Amino acid sequence: MNVFPKQREQSLAALVESPLDLLVVGGGIVGSGIVRDAAMRGLRAALVEQYDFAFGTSSRSSRLLHGGLRYLAQGRIGLVHEASLEKKTIHHIAPHLAEPLPFLFPAYRENKEWLLWKLKIGVKIYDLLCGGKNLGKSSWLNPAETLQQASTLKSEGLTGAVRYFDGFTNDARLVMDTLRSAARHHGILLNYCRFRNATQNELWECELSDAIAGANFSVRARTIVNATGPWSDGLPHSRIKLRLAKGVHLVVNRSRISSADTVVMTEGKRILFAIPWGERTILGTTDTDYNGPLDKIFADNSDIRYILEITNRFFPRANLSERDVISSWAGVRPLIADPHGSPSDISRSHEIHSPEKNWWDVAGGKLTTYRLMAEQTVERIVEALKRDGLKRDLAPCRTAVEPLLPPDETAGVSGVVPPEWTRDAVKHFCENEWAAHLDDVMVRRTGWHYYWADAGARAAQVAAWMGEFLEWPEPQRAAEIERYRTVTQANAASNEDG
Numbered sequence: 001m002n003v004f005p006k007q008r009e010q011s012l013a014a015l016v017e018s019p020l021d022l023l024v025v026g027g028g029i030v031g032s033g034i035v036r037d038a039a040m041r042g043l044r045a046a047l048v049e050q051y052d053f054a055f056g057t058s059s060r061s062s063r064l065l066h067g068g069l070r071y072l073a074q075g076r077i078g079l080v081h082e083a084s085l086e087k088k089t090i091h092h093i094a095p096h097l098a099e100p101l102p103f104l105f106p107a108y109r110e111n112k113e114w115l116l117w118k119l120k121i122g123v124k125i126y127d128l129l130c131g132g133k134n135l136g137k138s139s140w141l142n143p144a145e146t147l148q149q150a151s152t153l154k155s156e157g158l159t160g161a162v163r164y165f166d167g168f169t170n171d172a173r174l175v176m177d178t179l180r181s182a183a184r185h186h187g188i189l190l191n192y193c194r195f196r197n198a199t200q201n202e203l204w205e206c207e208l209s210d211a212i213a214g215a216n217f218s219v220r221a222r223t224i225v226n227a228t229g230p231w232s233d234g235l236p237h238s239r240i241k242l243r244l245a246k247g248v249h250l251v252v253n254r255s256r257i258s259s260a261d262t263v264v265m266t267e268g269k270r271i272l273f274a275i276p277w278g279e280r281t282i283l284g285t286t287d288t289d290y291n292g293p294l295d296k297i298f299a300d301n302s303d304i305r306y307i308l309e310i311t312n313r314f315f316p317r318a319n320l321s322e323r324d325v326i327s328s329w330a331g332v333r334p335l336i337a338d339p340h341g342s343p344s345d346i347s348r349s350h351e352i353h354s355p356e357k358n359w360w361d362v363a364g365g366k367l368t369t370y371r372l373m374a375e376q377t378v379e380r381i382v383e384a385l386k387r388d389g390l391k392r393d394l395a396p397c398r399t400a401v402e403p404l405l406p407p408d409e410t411a412g413v414s415g416v417v418p419p420e421w422t423r424d425a426v427k428h429f430c431e432n433e434w435a436a437h438l439d440d441v442m443v444r445r446t447g448w449h450y451y452w453a454d455a456g457a458r459a460a461q462v463a464a465w466m467g468e469f470l471e472w473p474e475p476q477r478a479a480e481i482e483r484y485r486t487v488t489q490a491n492a493a494s495n496e497d498g
């Protein structure tokens, strides 16, 4: 038995009350951006997510708001320019989730792929592509200055470094705060609710299943958007073809890698990052084709070895081994299918298609460009609704100028590092952020699971707090701890075949 928090009851009632202008399927960053935009314009918009909000790729990224220096090296100027402007827009609408992040990109004599003179030109172009003003000004460092920034960096063959800026975010929090913003504009939001199918009569008749109540129900909607990321080619009516590329991140203690800046580590044309995250460092990522199950994606031993090996090459004194890994996460990039080339070479641009009347598939893209993807999608939906006779006056798109949330609604609960581990924070997540299971709080609302080496012990206390607020009887509290263990063990599990 689960006590339905008021928020959920209200969403369920609102969903079936009268036809929706828009049903968004998928509660990752793309779906969240779309429902926020649509609700802000005055559409009756709802979003359903089969698991928890941000369950998919949007809680498993590198957490960078970036144009992508790597894409610049591939000559994808348009993509870099577009994403660079968006990174600044997110900094404007959600400064608490877009901290300026300095990057140190060291160059070595033996590394012909990334020569210092090319990097120097690259970072200047990178700044220019941000409309002339990046989140910080790029600069060049000689070898001694480089080692001052990162004292344990490999010094042999070092010819210097460039320093440039991108944004550091918290992907799952960006989803939550975008959804909270949507809710303030009367967006209807439901997690643990799966879209099963839809048939088009005058309106779309959509079949949904509520995993918490264990019940099926239907809603009517004028338009539907498929924003299901890696799942999007399997949804009924979808015409998307994806190529999935898996990426893994590891978390280690920051004391093992002494650098004030994020350090760029290269392997051939690929680049990996060591990103300072409070008292920890995030290391990643990998980029390999993936064909396994989408709800159980593991960091396998070879992924872990690969990342540690490259990190140890750049920070020989760190001497990291599997035992130093506090936590890990793995996700898949929903790239638009291109059977040729390595996953790293496939474009990160997005596409919006309407394979059937009043149905849109949105695919590809990046966390950084989510707001723009949403704006372009909702623009098309509004056109279609008007063609079908919608007479209401709608507001123009305001997502680039209106802050996600007022600062007092994010203080203490949302930022790039986890919030304090308190009963009050947990109460907030249960009452205001749709948390229904222990892992919703430990993994996505807070990131405590990834941050604390003793996360398992802390989880028992969080379960006790959640039990109070959600009125869990004792067996349910125990079941939630078991569920959390299963989910998070899966994250850390070794799966050579996965």
Ligand SMILES: Cc1cc2nc3c(=O)[nH]c(=O)nc-3n(C[C@H](O)[C@H](O)[C@H](O)COP(=O)(O)OP(=O)(O)OC[C@H]3O[C@@H](n4cnc5c(N)ncnc54)[C@H](O)[C@@H]3O)c2cc1C
Pocket: 025, 026, 027, 028, 029, 030, 031, 048, 049, 050, 051, 052, 053, 054, 055, 056, 057, 058, 059, 060, 061, 062, 063, 064, 065, 066, 193, 194, 195, 196, 227, 228, 229, 230, 231, 235, 245, 246, 247, 248, 285, 331, 332, 333, 334, 364, 365, 366, 367, 368, 369
């Ligand atoms: C390793 C890695 C690193 C990355 N790093 C960065 C980065 O640093 N910066 C950046 O800008 N981008 C980055 N990205 C890309 C970015 O994370 C993704 O582009 C983005 O998160 C995709 O969001 P999405 O909403 O499309 O998909 P998702 O977040 O996967 O959301 C789709 C949702 O749809 C739900 N769903 C599926 N089927 C149904 C159904 N039938 N009914 C209801 N719901 C359903 C799923 O449960 C899921 O939650 C990275 C990606 C990876 C994998």
